[in-house]
Each structure stands twice: as structure tokens, then as C-alpha cells.
Amino acid sequence: xxxxxxxxxxxxxxxxxxxxxxxxxxxxxxxxxxxxxxxxxxxxxxxxxxxxxxxxxxxxxxxxxxxxxxxxxxxxxxxxxxxxxxxxxxxxxxxxxxxxxxxxxxxxxxxxxxxxxxxxxxxxxxxxxxxxxxxxxxxxxxxxxxxxxxxxxxxxxxxxxxxxxxxxxxxxxxxxxxxxxxxxxxxxxxxxxxxxxxxxxxxxxxxxxxxxxxxxxxxxxxxxxxxxxxxxxxxxxxxxxxxxxxxxxxxxxxxxxxxxxxxxxxxxxxxxxxxxxxxxxxxxx
Numbered sequence: 001x002x003x004x005x006x007x008x009x010x011x012x013x014x015x016x017x018x019x020x021x022x023x024x025x026x027x028x029x030x031x032x033x034x035x036x037x038x039x040x041x042x043x044x045x046x047x048x049x050x051x052x053x054x055x056x057x058x059x060x061x062x063x064x065x066x067x068x069x070x071x072x073x074x075x076x077x078x079x080x081x082x083x084x085x086x087x088x089x090x091x092x093x094x095x096x097x098x099x100x101x102x103x104x105x106x107x108x109x110x111x112x113x114x115x116x117x118x119x120x121x122x123x124x125x126x127x128x129x130x131x132x133x134x135x136x137x138x139x140x141x142x143x144x145x146x147x148x149x150x151x152x153x154x155x156x157x158x159x160x161x162x163x164x165x166x167x168x169x170x171x172x173x174x175x176x177x178x179x180x181x182x183x184x185x186x187x188x189x190x191x192x193x194x195x196x197x198x199x200x201x202x203x204x205x206x207x208x209x210x211x212x213x214x215x216x217x218x219x220x221x222x223x224x225x226x227x228x229x230x231x232x233x234x235x236x237x238x239x240x241x242x243x244x245x246x247x248x249x250x251x252x253x254x255x256x257x258x259x260x261x262x263x264x265x266x267x268x269x270x271x272x273x274x275x276x277x278x279x280x281x282x283x284x285x
Contacts, residue, residue: 040183044181048179051176056134057275059144060201063141066106067106108204112143113149113153116146116151118150118268135147135158137161139159139172148172148174157176198282201271204235217258220261231262231263235264235266
């Protein structure tokens, strides 16, 4: 610290300009955007190598807090509003409906915790040296928290690809510190989601989850990736109502075979058996 201070003082006295890589004003300017992009591309790679992480199982899903505890609290608050104002108010009625749906969705949070825990335990028990299927999430709350929490419960590593957002994205406490990241650029974050992924599990979610799902399906459909990964849509009750992909086939905008890139699954047991069998066949034999 003292040596660096002396150098700065000497530079100020002698009139030396700052070196470009120490000029924070420049590095944070629009002119240096490409440098910042490269930093988000290269710095995670360095940390993944140090942690010896080459393979991940990525969990996508909503950032909304529908853990059972959170869902029950929201429903209690909504019921209190109903008692005070009645269900005649559109706002109160809508909030009460959403709160009840959050309680239904809380089962997905619990399932994500259990599935991530079981997959981590299975992975840690593999005999192949240097081969670990590490749970990876977006690092935030909701399903992301559930995935990291399950891996944490099993005593394993888990990756958190956080991103700075004005709302919702608060890092959860369960991701492993040495592989916890904070991205600015969505497209670089998506790159790291997919680059190391050997399997994907998509739980109920909103725009962000749909964006991530369809980008992966597009890469697979167009052959822009050589990997053929197991892709699980978890929860047919949700996905069958939210998406009607068969209509795309009927309209001729996708081929019938394009519906075979993923499998819809409803239980932790079925998801665990399917994923471990696929990962074993593709990467461990």
C-alpha cells in the first residue's frame, strides 16, 4: 500500500499520466465496453479452472420467492387484506389469487432443493477423477436459491451466475463463494450458463426463464452446439398451460422432431433417474 502510494505521488509530481489499465474513468466509459465484455468472458474461465469445474447441471426458474415459508406469509397477508377490504376489490382479489398460486408453486421450490441435493450427492460419489456435475443457477432467490440450497445441503459446490438488476436479483447465501459471479451483460452470462452445461432443468418461471429455455432450444435445433443435452421441463401442470408448442408444429413453424429435444417430468425421482442415466451414458462411459 505504501509503495503504491509513493508511486502515485511520484507520478503526480513528475507529471506521468495514468496507465490505461489503471484508468478507472476510461475502463468505465463507453469506449472501453469491449474490454469490460472480455473481462466477463475471461475472468470466470480463470476461476472455473482453479475450482476444477468443467461440467454443470443448470437449473433455471423464477426469481420470485415461493419457498413454502415465503408463500405462506404472502397468503396470510392476502387473507388479511380480504378480511379488511373484501374480495370485491380487483387489486385485493388479484393478490389473493396470486398468493394461492404461490403456495401451489412452493412445491416446485421444495422439489428443486431435493433434486439438486440428490444430484450433488450422486456426483460427489462418482469414481471418475476430475469429473464433477456441479449445480449451477442464476444465483438469485426463488428456484435459483433452491438449486444452490440443495447443493449446499449435500456439502457440494454450486455456481451462482448473478447479474446486476434494479429488482429481484439479490444473491442467495447458498452459492459457493469462489464460483459466485456478478455479471453486467446478459449475453455473457448466458454464454457461461450454456458453455459448461451438460444438462438443463427448467422449473416454472417468467420472461427470463422462457428466454433462457428458447435460446438453448434454438442452439440445439440449429446445430450451433455439438452437445446433445438432456433438457427437463419440470412440472407439466405449469408448462402445459403456459406453452402450447404443439401449435407451432401444426402451423408448420417447427418440425415434429423439434419437440423431442426436451422431456416434461413431474417428480424428483423421475428427473433424478433420467438425468443420471443420460449423464452416465453421454459423459461417463
